[in-house]
Amino acid sequence: QKEVEQDPGPLSVPEGAIVSLNCTYSNSAFQYFMWYRQYSRKGPELLMYTYSSGNKEDGRFTAQVDKSSKYISLFIRDSQPSDSATYLCAMTGLIKAAGNKLTFGGGTRVLVKP
């Protein structure tokens, strides 16, 4: 079983819809939770960063972390065609021996149709 599970999609939505993405994880040592966006033939770029449980909002993006359920979510409001990309969840913890190693989900491909 993978440490981080993420539905690969693809997830197809019409422009303007809310995109809902999520990941589940098994390692309770994870403390820092991230969402990366990856366009085709590009490197991942950090979208949202959350420490421990709670919500964080940045423009059209909202990240939620529920550590009790080991479940994290990303919501994209008013989705645009430019949001079409693969979204990767990633997490890391206070595991000194591993440094800042990120454990990634497999990524969800999102397609926003005009």
Next chain:
Amino acid sequence: EAQVTQNPRYLITVTGKKLTVTCSQNMNHEYMSWYRQDPGLGLRQIYYSMNVEVTDKGDVPEGYKVSRKEKRNFPLILESPSPNQTSLYFCASSLTDRGQSEQYFGPGTRLTVT
């Protein structure tokens, strides 16, 4: 511009022919790492370095070597590439090795070993 650069971006080689993928960052980051990305498996860490002359194995180190002689550079070496090392490779760096330190990714190197 703050960035992580990788070279080459694309490489096709044959089994057993030694190759090096270079990685350089201009942000004076202490922590650097290499990941490989494969369909359905997400990104997995190959090696990481917490500082100059300090390197350690990640989750999938077999068949790879690294060195960190200068803070800005972290080359990935494949001494005898095999077809199962065909993948998309990313170099990443962060200011420190702590979980709250944002990781920046390079543009990726697509390697094909025939």
